[in-house]
Amino acid sequence: xxxxxxxxxxxxxxxxxxxxxxxxxxxxxxxxxxxxxxxxxxxxxxxxxxxxxxxxxxxxxxxxxxxxxxxxxxxxxxxxxxxxxxxxxxxxxxxxxxxxxxxxxxxxxxxxxxxxxxxxxxxxxxxxxxxxxxxxxxxxxxxxxxxxxxxxxxxxxxxxxxxxxxxxxxxxxxxxxxxxxxxxxxxxxxxxxxxxxxxxxxxxxxxxxxxxxxxxxxxxxxxxxxxxxxxxxxxxxxxxxxxxxxxxxxxxxxxxxxxxxxxxxxxxxxxxxxxxxxxxxxxxxxxxxxxxxxxxxxxxxxxxxxxxxxxxxxxxxxxxxxxxxxxxxxxxxxxxxxxxxxxxxxxxxxxxxxxxxxxxxxxxxxxxxxxxxxxxxxxxxxxxxxxxxxxxxxxxxxxxxxxxxxxxxxxxxxxxxxxxxxxxxxxxxxxxxxxxxxxxxxxxxxxxxxxxxxxxx
Amino acid sequence: xxxxxxxxxxxxxxxxxxxxxxxxxxxxxxxxxxxxxxxxxxxxxxxxxxxxxxxxxxxxxxxxxxxxxxxxxxxxxxxxxxxxxxxxxxxxxxxxxxxxxxxxxxxxxxxxxxxxxxxxxxxxxxxxxxxxxxxxxxxxxxxxxxxxxxxxxxxxxxxxxxxxxxxxxxxxxxxxxxxxxxxxxxxxxxxxxxxxxxxxxxxxxxxxxxxxxxxxxxxxxxxxxxxxxxxxxxxxxxxxxxxxxxxxxxxxxxxxxxxxxxxxxxxxxxx
Ligand SMILES: Nc1ncnc2c1ncn2[C@@H]1O[C@H](COP(=O)(O)OP(=O)(O)O)[C@@H](O)[C@H]1O
Ligand SMILES: [Mg+2]
Numbered sequence: 064x065x066x067x068x069x070x071x072x073x074x075x076x077x078x079x080x081x082x083x084x085x086x087x088x089x090x091x092x093x094x095x096x097x098x099x100x101x102x103x104x105x106x107x108x109x110x111x112x113x114x115x116x117x118x119x120x121x122x123x124x125x126x127x128x129x130x131x132x133x134x135x136x137x138x139x140x141x142x143x144x145x146x147x148x149x150x151x152x153x154x155x156x157x158x159x160x161x162x163x164x165x166x167x168x169x170x171x172x173x174x175x176x177x178x179x180x181x182x183x184x185x186x187x188x189x190x191x192x193x194x195x196x197x198x199x200x201x202x203x204x205x206x207x208x209x210x211x212x213x214x215x216x217x218x219x220x221x222x223x224x225x226x227x228x229x230x231x232x233x234x235x236x237x238x239x240x241x242x243x244x245x246x247x248x249x250x251x252x253x254x255x256x257x258x259x260x261x262x263x264x265x266x267x268x269x270x271x272x273x274x275x276x277x278x279x280x281x282x283x284x285x286x287x288x289x290x291x292x293x294x295x296x297x298x299x300x301x302x303x304x305x306x307x308x309x310x311x312x313x314x315x316x317x318x319x320x321x322x323x324x325x326x327x328x329x330x331x332x333x334x335x336x337x338x339x340x341x342x343x344x345x346x347x348x349x350x351x352x353x354x355x356x357x358x359x360x361x362x363x364x365x366x367x368x369x370x371x372x373x374x375x376x377x378x379x380x381x382x383x384x385x386x387x388x389x390x391x392x393x394x395x396x397x398x399x400x401x402x403x404x405x406x407x408x409x410x411x412x413x414x415x416x417x418x419x420x421x422x423x424x425x426x427x428x429x430x431x432x433x434x435x436x437x438x439x440x441x442x443x444x445x446x447x448x449x450x451x452x453x454x455x456x457x458x459x460x461x462x463x464x465x466x467x468x469x470x471x472x473x474x475x476x477x478x479x480x481x482x483x484x485x486x487x488x489x490x491x492x493x494x495x496x497x498x499x500x501x502x503x504x505x506x507x508x509x510x511x512x513x514x515x516x517x518x519x520x
Numbered sequence: 521x522x523x524x525x526x527x528x529x530x531x532x533x534x535x536x537x538x539x540x541x542x543x544x545x546x547x548x549x550x551x552x553x554x555x556x557x558x559x560x561x562x563x564x565x566x567x568x569x570x571x572x573x574x575x576x577x578x579x580x581x582x583x584x585x586x587x588x589x590x591x592x593x594x595x596x597x598x599x600x601x602x603x604x605x606x607x608x609x610x611x612x613x614x615x616x617x618x619x620x621x622x623x624x625x626x627x628x629x630x631x632x633x634x635x636x637x638x639x640x641x642x643x644x645x646x647x648x649x650x651x652x653x654x655x656x657x658x659x660x661x662x663x664x665x666x667x668x669x670x671x672x673x674x675x676x677x678x679x680x681x682x683x684x685x686x687x688x689x690x691x692x693x694x695x696x697x698x699x700x701x702x703x704x705x706x707x708x709x710x711x712x713x714x715x716x717x718x719x720x721x722x723x724x725x726x727x728x729x730x731x732x733x734x735x736x737x738x739x740x741x742x743x744x745x746x747x748x749x750x751x752x753x754x755x756x757x758x759x760x761x762x763x764x765x766x767x768x769x770x771x772x773x774x775x776x777x778x779x780x781x782x783x784x785x786x787x788x789x790x791x
Contacts, residue, residue, distance in 0.1 A: 467574065469612075471571075471595060471611075472607065474594065475596075475604070475607075476621070476688070477625045477627075479594075479636060482636055483596075486613070487616070491615055492615065494615060
């Protein structure tokens, strides 16, 4: 394999063979209040530039109101039962939870980082990659050694002042990951990030990925709860920063427990002729509010965004996406497919935004929904905001049901009702799978879907 | 023991609209039966009722397979018991490849006790058999990678149905207008394919308007349906006569059934 674990500064109770799925009760936590913030910063041993950044974010967070339902992004998403004071970051150690990696099955990795409740519990990087100047590890651990690199990029894609969740994240992020791929370096083997959340735990991980000019990498990032219905809080952010001609495949499989709150800001900034393929699978959490934006800032930038959402029970997943064309001759291709069961609901609100200077823009945006029960619901709101005059932008959205005739037809071929439903639902998502070139990712996604699909009444 | 599919006094409604009004039909394994009749007389309804379509309510009578109550079975149980229907209008299942669909279907039908999630028949073995059968039907192997009936032409759909028949090897098969929408060559190919699969290995109920299918698969019995009843039964010469001269003789010989048929058609038109 050629991968050796590198030194982790924080000690932990993590053991790779641990099968226990129980939470060690966290008695001491840093709450999201002034005292909690001070104690949190105190415990971190970080360089002052980072502490200053956190303090500013905390001041802002403290002064900001919660987004209310009159706000465009929150009209369809009721956040009132969320109580921040129920959550806090573990102050002492990570909980004893076993990682649940799915996407690295059978994959030779170039490196891996595992976190549990925002503690980095293991890090590894192929020494050959390290020798080429690749940096991959815990963000705050690296913030001293690689101050210049990290300062230059941290919070340049992510906006800490976007809303209160963003500000809280900026103040309290922990167990983050930093990946830097130097100019021209091509990483063939995928890098893996796994985040676990204990029942009732808190995760504030921040992912910062920087690909320098002409660099290439694949990152498989997955988030899991200890059990399917575990509670907890994730306030997270992802920053993908791509310099000219770089190439990134980034896959995010979100399977938080179904009582978990998931608030995330995820943004890519893509430079000249750079290429991004970003695949999101959102299966977990009870309530999600995610902002995903792909900003094409250099001419010729190309992005493909694929999304799979599959919900059940009373899950409510709200995704606000943006394809932002800020430079001419960029291409963006966006496809989200969502299926809803039981009383669940997904909200997708997408925007293609084209600046005045972004002539020759080619933008595509599509959202398909498969509503699987009488009581589930899909809100699909595509949008265009175009200021340039020489562009091609198309968008569309569909909402359909599983056809009883399809189920009957499959039954006549020996499929049980459940098998038929599962097959039809997986078939619905196939168009996305067809775009995924990594076998382990395709398998992990179809397994995740198959686990969640139930009989369709 | 030879298998027998027995239909007795079958009444079927869609919603509260009666369609079949007492159908009796016994098919022994190895026999070929032709089912003919004008449009809207209830032929497809009989097939769908045999398969257990949830929209077709059996309001009277019985269907049994070797004495077992078919009406008590879910559609997939009927398929696993060895009953098959080639659909007049097969459904598309986008995103599901023919090969994957058929592998799962074939496993379930050949291993009726298989539980959900249990192993499918080995890929290699399955591929080999599928390839052979497709070659036999002169189907391009590319067909197996296409999504089930998705964007298929009428002819492709019918051939796909025959391929499924060949793979699933049922005890009894209803072929619902498997020859319509095909050109002359395709009809001949379909007819030969069915003969190849071996009609002596099945009990066949062939619903058709043409006689091509029947030339290669001469029926021992021909039944004529009108107004939801089988009004006449004969041998293969009856099929030839109807093909030659149409249903005028039947319509005037059975005025009550004809009246019902007209009524059903009128209702259909008014919907
Ligand atoms: N799903 C349905 N809903 C309403 N009416 C139906 C349905 N299926 C069949 N019928 C009616 O039943 C009658 C027989 O139809 P069908 O069995 O398709 O006839 P055939 O196959 O002989 O042409 C027609 O009058 C048709 O309108
Ligand atoms: Mg018909």
